[in-house]
Amino acid sequence: MIKKDLSIDFMGVHFENPFCLSSSPVGNCYEMCAKAYDEGWGGVVFKTIGPADFEIDEVSPRFDELTKEDTPFVGFKNMEQIAEHPLEENLADLRRLKDAYPNKVLIASIMGTNEQTWEELAGMVEAAGADMIEMNLSCPQMTSHAMGSDVGTNPELCKKYCEAVKRGSKLPMMAKMTPNITDMVIPAKACMAGGADGIAAINTVKSIANVDLDRKIGLPIINGKSSISGFSGKAVKPLALRFIQQMRDAEGLENLPISGIGGIETWEDAAEFILLGSSTLQVTTAIMQYGYRIIEDLTNGLMHYMAEQGVEHLSELVGLANKNMIPAEKLDRDYKVLPYIDWDKCIGCGRCLISCFDGAHQAITWDEATRRPTVDPDRCVGCHLCKLVCPVDAISAGEVVMKAGRVGTAASKQI
Amino acid sequence: MTIEKYQQEAKGYTMTTVMAEAARCLLCHDAPCSAACPAHTDPAKFIRSVRFRNFKGAAETIRENNALGSICARVCPTEKYCELACTRTEIDCPINIGGIQRFVTDFEQNANMDILKKGPANGLNVAIIGSGPAGLQAAATLLTLGYGVDIYEKNEKAGGYLTYGIPEYRLPSDIVDVEIQRISNLGANITYNVTVGQDITMAALKADHDAVIIAAGASVAKTLPLFADNPYVQSAVDFLAEVKSNPAGVDLPTNVLVIGGGDVAMDVDTTLKLLDVKNVTDVVYEEFAEFKASDKELAGTQKQGVTIVDGYVPTAVNGNTVTFKHRQLNSELTIEADKIILAVGQQADVTNLGIELENNELTHGGFHTADPKVFVTGDLAQGDKTVVVAVQKGKQTAEEIHRVLGGQN
Numbered sequence: 150m151i152k153k154d155l156s157i158d159f160m161g162v163h164f165e166n167p168f169c170l171s172s173s174p175v176g177n178c179y180e181m182c183a184k185a186y187d188e189g190w191g192g193v194v195f196k197t198i199g200p201a202d203f204e205i206d207e208v209s210p211r212f213d214e215l216t217k218e219d220t221p222f223v224g225f226k227n228m229e230q231i232a233e234h235p236l237e238e239n240l241a242d243l244r245r246l247k248d249a250y251p252n253k254v255l256i257a258s259i260m261g262t263n264e265q266t267w268e269e270l271a272g273m274v275e276a277a278g279a280d281m282i283e284m285n286l287s288c289p290q291m292t293s294h295a296m297g298s299d300v301g302t303n304p305e306l307c308k309k310y311c312e313a314v315k316r317g318s319k320l321p322m323m324a325k326m327t328p329n330i331t332d333m334v335i336p337a338k339a340c341m342a343g344g345a346d347g348i349a350a351i352n353t354v355k356s357i358a359n360v361d362l363d364r365k366i367g368l369p370i371i372n373g374k375s376s377i378s379g380f381s382g383k384a385v386k387p388l389a390l391r392f393i394q395q396m397r398d399a400e401g402l403e404n405l406p407i408s409g410i411g412g413i414e415t416w417e418d419a420a421e422f423i424l425l426g427s428s429t430l431q432v433t434t435a436i437m438q439y440g441y442r443i444i445e446d447l448t449n450g451l452m453h454y455m456a457e458q459g460v461e462h463l464s465e466l467v468g469l470a471n472k473n474m475i476p477a478e479k480l481d482r483d484y485k486v487l488p489y490i491d492w493d494k495c496i497g498c499g500r501c502l503i504s505c506f507d508g509a510h511q512a513i514t515w516d517e518a519t520r521r522p523t524v525d526p527d528r529c530v531g532c533h534l535c536k537l538v539c540p541v542d543a544i545s546a547g548e549v550v551m552k553a554g555r556v557g558t559a560a561s562k563q564i
Numbered sequence: 565m566t567i568e569k570y571q572q573e574a575k576g577y578t579m580t581t582v583m584a585e586a587a588r589c590l591l592c593h594d595a596p597c598s599a600a601c602p603a604h605t606d607p608a609k610f611i612r613s614v615r616f617r618n619f620k621g622a623a624e625t626i627r628e629n630n631a632l633g634s635i636c637a638r639v640c641p642t643e644k645y646c647e648l649a650c651t652r653t654e655i656d657c658p659i660n661i662g663g664i665q666r667f668v669t670d671f672e673q674n675a676n677m678d679i680l681k682k683g684p685a686n687g688l689n690v691a692i693i694g695s696g697p698a699g700l701q702a703a704a705t706l707l708t709l710g711y712g713v714d715i716y717e718k719n720e721k722a723g724g725y726l727t728y729g730i731p732e733y734r735l736p737s738d739i740v741d742v743e744i745q746r747i748s749n750l751g752a753n754i755t756y757n758v759t760v761g762q763d764i765t766m767a768a769l770k771a772d773h774d775a776v777i778i779a780a781g782a783s784v785a786k787t788l789p790l791f792a793d794n795p796y797v798q799s800a801v802d803f804l805a806e807v808k809s810n811p812a813g814v815d816l817p818t819n820v821l822v823i824g825g826g827d828v829a830m831d832v833d834t835t836l837k838l839l840d841v842k843n844v845t846d847v848v849y850e851e852f853a854e855f856k857a858s859d860k861e862l863a864g865t866q867k868q869g870v871t872i873v874d875g876y877v878p879t880a881v882n883g884n885t886v887t888f889k890h891r892q893l894n895s896e897l898t899i900e901a902d903k904i905i906l907a908v909g910q911q912a913d914v915t916n917l918g919i920e921l922e923n924n925e926l927t928h929g930g931f932h933t934a935d936p937k938v939f940v941t942g943d944l945a946q947g948d949k950t951v952v953v954a955v956q957k958g959k960q961t962a963e964e965i966h967r968v969l970g971g972q973n
């Protein structure tokens with residue numbers, strides 16, 4: 150079995166591998182985190198700890214899922230707030246974890262209600278043995294508007310609370326961003342100005358996943374009502390990647406240390422987050438669905454990817470894709486790539502025909518007798534919708550054609 | 565003897581597993597599956613409805629095209645029709661169209677849907693002889709077109725081989741009963757225990773109706789002269805009818821000899837095994853390479869542990885002892901059994917119905933007879949002898965009558 154060094158340094162802390170539990174029920178207590186460490190996770194972001202006097206009172210049921218055909222958990226909606234366990238118990242668990250697993254990274258997620266409680270919590274988790282602090286500025290379903298994503302969308306508060314945490318503790322600290330905002334660069338810069346050492350992104354997206362059609366209530370139903378709350382899992386990956394790219398692209402944030410979160414299930418997801426600038430990675434929903442054991446394929450798959458890329462250190466991969474994302478107005482619009490249909494692979498389902506007519510440019514014709522499609526190169530705009538809908542990968546990128554009157558050669562295009 | 569195994573139908577899809585199967589469907593542009601369904605049940609359309617979670621719409625597609633949709637879902641030899649044509653086969657294996665159809669029609673029943681509606685009465689009446697699938701579908705189509713329908717059935721229950729042939733583990737009686745009830749709710753007037761040509765004449769039916777459909781099927785067993793008047797012998801269809809009508813009431817010995825190699829013989833073999841008969845030996849005229857039974861039925865029978873001997877013809881019978889000779893080899897076989905079941909085919913009995921048949925079917929294609937008022941459908945018309953083709957013929961016969969009579973008085 151392949152062996153590669155997956156270790157990476159992030160905000161001055163050494164991780165044996167970049168994979169961490171993200172702050173959520175998957176890291177709720179000592180036993181859970183210990184099991185995750187035993188199964189190979191490099192770090193744990195413990196379930197967000199709040200001030201002693203902020204009472205957590207959860208609803209039941211508290212989850213919902215978005216499905217597609219027979220695929221469950223396309224996306225996952227939750228109505229949980231922060232740690233249900235008492236503060237003292239959480240701090241005791243942190244202490245036990247650090248004692249039992251001195252070489253694993255222990256990150257305390259905290260959420261205060263004002264400058265004083267942010268500062269106090271920071272001191273307490275440092276004393277309990279945490280290696281790092283994550284500030285939860287982003288839970289979208291807190292019962293208090295002085296907490297959670299209402300804070301994370303307010304740059305002044307972000308900065309003030311970061312300063313408070315930095316007063317309370319010397320530990321490296323990252324601020325966890327809410328995606329319920331148009332421009333994440335603004336709160337990220339505010340947090341960095343307040344002393345944050347890095348950014349964790351993203352927390353959950355405010356959502357309604359389903360509505361009960363008979364009762365006319367969103368799901369889950371709590372005594373006849375429901376609430377908007379956070380969405381996570383595979384469906385949010387594209388949003389997370391976009392926010393991470395936008396931050397790394399912002400002036401002054403080019404080398405921003407990022408812990409990437411949002412819909413990571415496979416090593417390929419993980420590699421995408423790394424290439425867009427994440428040094429560590431955090432996971433919840435995939436663990437809730439499949440368990441900690443997914444770490445085996447995350448780490449092994451990433452090792453094989455490193456081998457394929459000829460890379461010895463994971464850090465060499467961080468951010469390699471950032472420079473290849475450019476503004477839409479700078480893209481080369483001088484050519485089109487015609488689809489090539491391999492008639493030997495084609496099984497004659499006609500899906501390309503339907504999609505090209507109903508969703509593209511009526512460029513495909515159909516031979517009823519042979520059940521085979523043909524592309525008209527003049528009508529075709531090269532959108533490749535047909536390629537995406539073909540169930541057997543019979544359609545690939547074919548001939549490159551320059552648009553009329555453009556300079557340059559088709560051969561020079563990197564398609 | 566226990567009857568649970570005989571009464572137990574295989575598990576169907578759940579909501580999740582049916583979505584998985586529907587997601588495998590390629591949603592073909594020109595849907596060869598739909599083109600290959602004799603009854604035009606339109607699988608491509610109802611599978612697409614399932615894919616987009618419109619189960620009620622799926623049920624409408626099935627029911628409006630096929631009044632026996634939940635029966636066909638269970639008994640269609642799909643490997644010869646829709647699934648044979650399925651494009652997905654080019655990737656791995658065909659969509660389980662029968663299974664999806666069963667899920668949808670079960671959904672329809674659980675939702676108490678009432679899809680077929682009686683057409684406004686047009687004042688015309690049609691008599692149908694026989695209540696097998698062909699007669700039932702013809703009735704359903706005529707009723708939706710506004711005709712009055714009188715069905716005459718010689719047995720005490722309707723359904724033909726659906727009720728008296730196809731075994732319970734493949735086609736539960738309550739499924740058949742519900743389908744028949746739907747058609748009788750539509751307005752079919754069914755008279756039981758009446759043999760046309762014996763208890764009532766064709767002339768009387770013609771006098772009272774604008775058209776008469778003969779859908780009498782091949783409802784009588786064939787036999788072999790060697791076995792005439794042998795007290796150990798029962799025909800396959802009589803045996804299957806007896807078991808289906810009252811499974812707990814049949815008394816079976818430990819050693820049964822079956823003769824025949826078609827699907828009906830396989831049904832007999834499997835039924836015997838499911839009823840805990842210890843030794844079932846089936847001696848078949850054809851060799852395996854030329855077997856008539858479908859691969860699916862043969863495999864099912866073999867799985868039950870039936871001994872199948874191929875290539876032998878019976879040459880001498882002495883009470884319960886039968887001697888066979890191999891058709892090619894110089895080989896002889898003698899079997900003594902407690903009971904002998906003959907599955908050597910079925911034939912039509914159209915006594916006094918005024919039609920001529922050859923090989924148990926009309927000598928010409930289509931549904932017309934020499935008498936412009938009299939039509940023939942189902943197994944008696946040319947074409948495949950299956951339920952779905954009986955449905956197709958029943959529908960086409962009704963449409964032909966509608967064309968001829970013009971739907972107006």
Ligand SMILES: Cc1cc2nc3c(=O)[nH]c(=O)nc-3n(C[C@H](O)[C@H](O)[C@H](O)COP(=O)(O)OP(=O)(O)OC[C@H]3O[C@@H](n4cnc5c(N)ncnc54)[C@H](O)[C@@H]3O)c2cc1C
Binds near residue numbers: 694697
């Ligand atoms: C054991 C068995 C298993 C089968 N399994 C399958 C299967 O899995 N799949 C499949 O597709 N096909 C199967 N078939 C074939 C299928 O059942 C027939 O093709 C189909 O039933 C033919 O329909 P029908 O309406 O023409 O005739 P039938 O079903 O034979 O119905 C004819 C009806 O007419 C009545 N009748 C006859 N004469 C008179 C009269 N003079 N007066 C009043 N009523 C009369 C009979 O009592 C009967 O009810 C099977 C057949 C058998 C015997």
Ligand SMILES: Cc1cc2nc3c(=O)[nH]c(=O)nc-3n(C[C@H](O)[C@H](O)[C@H](O)COP(=O)(O)O)c2cc1C
Binds near residue numbers: 174226352
């Ligand atoms: C049930 C549940 C509870 C969560 N609780 C917290 C929390 O207490 N603190 C926090 O910072 N994020 C919390 N999150 C957000 C996750 O840590 C993570 O940011 C988000 O789910 C996206 O990652 P994923 O797609 O891997 O789940 C929670 C998520 C879920 C599903």
Ligand code: SF4
Binds near residue numbers: 487505510532534535
């Ligand atoms: S690339 Fe777009 S326009 Fe061209 S054939 Fe495919 S779907 Fe049609």
Ligand code: SF4
Binds near residue numbers: 541542
């Ligand atoms: S979608 Fe693919 S398999 Fe289907 S017809 Fe087009 S090229 Fe052939």
Ligand code: SF4
Binds near residue numbers: 595596
């Ligand atoms: S042929 Fe097969 S894959 Fe195509 S629509 Fe029909 S069931 Fe689906």
